Amino acid sequence: MQDQNQGGQQLLQEMRYNQQPTTSVTNVIVTQPEPASNPLMLTGLQGHRKWTTGLFGCFDDIPMCLLTLCCLPFVECKNASRLEECCCIPYCVPGGTIIVRARLRTIGGIQGSVCNDCMTLACCGPCAVCQMSREMDNMGIL
DSSP states (O other), X not given: OHXXXXXXHHXXXXXXXXXXXXXXXXXXXXXXXXXXXXXXXXXXXXXXXXXXXXXXXXXXXXXHHHHHHHOHHHHHHHHHHHTTSOTTHHHHSTTHHHHHHHHHHHHHTXXXXXXXXXXXXXXXXXXXXXXXHHHHHHHTOO
């Protein structure tokens, strides 16, 4: 019986000897995980930036200001063409200039809403059209 007891103790000592010391690992999270996004959406619903020029920044570009003042239909049609839309949209489609402004905001990721576009064009139409032209210049849309 003593042999069995010694054999058990020897086995227990071998098991203790072969055990590896346990270590704990701590992971520090530096950035929070982002929520899963839809790969089909290029930007958030509200856009990610503001207009590069203000609504009343017309005097930063005097030639465009004068052209818009003297020939608003030409500038509206030119803006539509620059966005690869039919140049007749501003005058052949009801709310055409609103559509062009919303398209520009979408392409550029500019914050805003269709309601805001509608009110801006209704109250300050020529200034808004001039702002759109400046924005396309700044975005490199020729």
